[in-house]
Amino acid sequence: MRTIKEVAELTGVSVRTLHYYDEIGLFSPTSKSETGYRLYDDKALEILQQILFFREFDIPLKEIKAIIKNSSLDRNQILQMQREMLVAKKERLEHLIASVDDVLKGDNRMDFSLFTKTEVEKMFHLMFINMPEEMRQTAIGEFGSAEQWKQHYLEVVASEEVQRRYAKVVEWYGGKDAYLSTLEKPISKEVAESYKKREEAIRQKLLEKRNCDFQSVEVKKIIGEYGFVMKQFCQMKEEKPLMLAVAQSYRNKPCQQAIDQQYGEGAAQFFAQAIEAFYSD
Template sequence: MKVKEVADLVGISVRTLHHYDEIGLLTPEETTESGYRLYSDNNLELLQQILFFRELDLPLKQIKAIINDESFNRQEALVMHRKLLLEKRSRLDKMIATLDKTLQYTKGEITMTNKEKFEGFDFSRNPYEQEARERWGDEAVDRANAKVAGMSKDQQQAMSEEMTAIYTLLASLRHTPPQSQEAQAAIGKWYDMLNRMGSYSLEAFKGLGQMYVDDVRFTRNIDQFGEGLAVFMRDAMGAYADQNSQ
């Protein structure tokens, strides 16, 4: 199959397939003298595997390392994918149920306890931990994990609620200048909260903001609170770091 045919079949862009080829993630079985990429059935099976990994939010660099490993077993990987996707579906089902209840609550149809408002949210799993380790080292990540692990369930719940409140506040300000006094006061709350969980220098804080935009996993989760929030937070965090390091 030609690249356009594969793109139409799968529902991804030709540009994405070209990128996969350029980085050595998915190389077409054959390239004609005219430069046309031709994909075999084996290529399509590998592409399916790659997209399963992407659905689990793995970065392309890590996917490439996994599928190129001599010990990689496609059947075992499919079984793992199924298990993880079922877990993801379960979490999403809980969050959808919470969302439906919240809609009823806002209409005055039902009452909700504070605990019910946060059912389905799970901050005990950190999909970005490996990337954090690569950027800032094991010691900083282990120190942050130890702080969270040392909290009681009530303290962890309070932390989750505080995170949500700050995200909501920042989302309400995302159309204002990120250097404004109001935006800087709000992003300062984010910096203080992160430093209660771990230890972030101003430089690391600025770098984290950039990751919010560079890593689609961060962007997708943050922008759930408001489209463009990740970009706003990056700019506000950068301005905060620059202003406070002078």
């Protein structure tokens, strides 16, 4: 058994920090001496090591506590989770080092790829397991096999153009971690269908106000509802960039033709203008 002072000297974590971890229920001593001093065994030190691993990634203490206290996760599962995080960080650092080396050699073109190879593979896996079976089988048939499809996906996502697009999407979600977290918790088919019906209802309500000014309370109220629905559906932190992108999509020829065919000539232009007027304020 070690005293709190010995643990602090061994790990580099201050006594004050260890006291705080105990207060919030994150890391408690194994027992206390007769005089009330905190004592820690080897198992406690192993838990502290896991906590310090997570702190390396600036993960909030509240989230670390939820992971550590999760009874469904054993020691090896937590270590595997940390290993994946470290590998992703290692790849990112190696990527940045290689970019700096290229500049030092005279190549002034920096590579600003957003995702590491591990993260892209994870993105493909999440897409693969969460898409409808019919769509998945169609894609596999097109590429010849799931592995060939995966390789194509990795090559496409690694391109500069696609990385730039992802950078904008990640910004909408409030960060890369938030975006990847959203991929892990996709909206169910039933919920997606519900949101689709709600969007349809909003468009119909908007059409009824077609003769109103874009700045009118009636139109603004409907667009505000539209933005809220899209924000919830896409699980984004901020809906303005998304809604402006939606407005732009209404101006793209294929979408414009489909919307005008469904709602009448000029409907797509009206939807786009109403959204832009609302979010330009």
